[in-house]
Amino acid sequence: MSLIESRAPADPLVLFRRWYREAARNGAPQPEAIALATADARGAPSARMVLFKGLDDGRFIFYSNYDSRKGRDLAANNRAALVFFWSAARHQVRVSGKVSRLPRAASIAYFHSRPRGAQLSALASRQSRVVRSRAVLEKAVADLERGYPKTVPLPSDWGGYALRPDWIEFWESRTDRLHDRLRYVRRREGGWRLERLAP
Ligand SMILES: Cc1cc2nc3c(=O)[nH]c(=O)nc-3n(C[C@H](O)[C@H](O)[C@H](O)COP(=O)(O)O)c2cc1C
Numbered sequence: 229m230s231l232i233e234s235r236a237p238a239d240p241l242v243l244f245r246r247w248y249r250e251a252a253r254n255g256a257p258q259p260e261a262i263a264l265a266t267a268d269a270r271g272a273p274s275a276r277m278v279l280f281k282g283l284d285d286g287r288f289i290f291y292s293n294y295d296s297r298k299g300r301d302l303a304a305n306n307r308a309a310l311v312f313f314w315s316a317a318r319h320q321v322r323v324s325g326k327v328s329r330l331p332r333a334a335s336i337a338y339f340h341s342r343p344r345g346a347q348l349s350a351l352a353s354r355q356s357r358v359v360r361s362r363a364v365l366e367k368a369v370a371d372l373e374r375g376y377p378k379t380v381p382l383p384s385d386w387g388g389y390a391l392r393p394d395w396i397e398f399w400e401s402r403t404d405r406l407h408d409r410l411r412y413v414r415r416r417e418g419g420w421r422l423e424r425l426a427p
Contacts, residue, residue, distance in 0.1 A: 251312075262279070274301060289389070294329070302389065310323040323391060
């Protein structure tokens with residue numbers, strides 16, 4: 229579906245949800261895989277993939293380690309950007325805004341919905357720190373496995389983030405690279421300003 233042919237909705241999240249559903253229907257292998265760009269206090273950028281875990285009150289949710297490189301970046305500079313790319317549909321969505329941490333109760337609920345192995349790995353891993361060997365990590369997991377035979381506690385440095393968009397851009401591939409780009413910019417007074425960008 230083309231942005232030109234379809235009338236763009238007033239709410240970008242309506243369009244986002246439509247494209248996301250389409251990506252999943254088109255068999256995108258991991259439609260929820262997103263690039264997350266952060267920058268440190270000096271402005272040095274850093275990007276990596278994370279998993280998009282849904283929308284909450286118009287905010288884009290993902291989970292990570294608060295003391296990782298991205299976590300330290302976000303603590304120093306809460307501005308970040310996300311990129312979705314769904315190749316079969318030839319769609320890209322870019323999202324930019326400020327990030328805040330989810331309430332701990334939400335992180336606890338999500339953490340305990342994950343497989344036990346993933347919970348243990350999160351607890352064992354001081355994400356983004358140098359480790360001497362893989363054996364060190366495996367031993368840490370084995371020790372925790374014995375230490376927590378039932379419930380694995382949420383690590384104090386692990387949890388959810390919510391990015392509240394300042395703008396969202398929808399890109400759709402068109403012939404001869406005369407692509408469509410529609411950007412929604414959040415208005416101070418509420419609602420969104422919609423503009424078309426040159427490809
Ligand atoms: C497809 C994919 C999904 C990933 N999802 C996550 C995720 O949801 N959370 C996370 O912390 N790391 C995730 N990772 C690992 C990150 O890309 C990255 O290696 C890690 O978070 C450390 O990044 P940092 O050192 O910049 O903080 C994922 C990697 C890939 C390839």
